[in-house]
Amino acid sequence: MARKTIKRLETDLKNMEFLYKQELEENKRLRNLLEGKNVIAQSEYDLLLKDYEHMKDMRDNYKILYDNLRIRYDGLKDSTVINNQTIKNSRGAGRKAFDSSDVIKRIYELYIQGNSLKEIANTLNGSEIKTKRGGTWSKSSVRFILLNYKNVENEFIDEDTYNITVKLLNDRKKK
Template identity: 85%
Template structure:
């Protein structure tokens, strides 16, 4: 069976529950056939009963698969912490690590508040041979990521007012 996400399994389970309700109705109809209220051929009865059992088995398998995946997800969630409300950092330390050079971060904010564009700031940093966290060159998006990263305030690289005014400036310049 192909891998399934929790959301996909939840959707499949809802569909299976709907089918289960139909199965119950079908089972009731089968019981009436067995009792003799509605008479059909024995081969048709056997076919309907086999289909009913297959549907029940499939629903049960999906339920077990969903429960297993949900338990694994919950355990992973217990051992994780959320970074920037987006990235999950697990016990091994995996996840995106922010740029932590306070002097460069302050300089980026100063340059932006002075009126430099994101591209101009990237060019200035690249001209000064300052590398990104991963040792690469600066781009507009990497500068923007620094400017919008609230962790810079939490780590006390900049103050809340500087951060807020930068976000306002970014939004104003984006509209132009």
């Protein structure tokens, strides 16, 4: 199953609420028909009734899917903690999260300005900034930060900056 972000779940919930409002409108139209208001042909009534049932089934199925995804997300949310806390995966293993948003933003800025991975590592080491394990920076550790989508999810950087960086990394790799 595809992974979904909270923003995607919230969007899906809004879509589900929209479907629910449509269902209420259909219900209102059907009630009017039953009461003899806005009388239409039997075939149109049957078609409206079929559409109403279809929307109701679709909304019910969507609600079940959303509830299952929400339960899964809530279970993950409790075990994923930032601010240098242990992040647990499904097997219970964990690692320290690098959470210095200032350093992460600086790495992205330096790379977008045209600095190479090695130059960024040298800059960070020259500033005596340590990695999450307290070591020195290398090209691969800088690259790991640049390609880590969790920086977007944790709102250290915006998605546009991330996409620009990934495109630059791919373009520079081809040269």
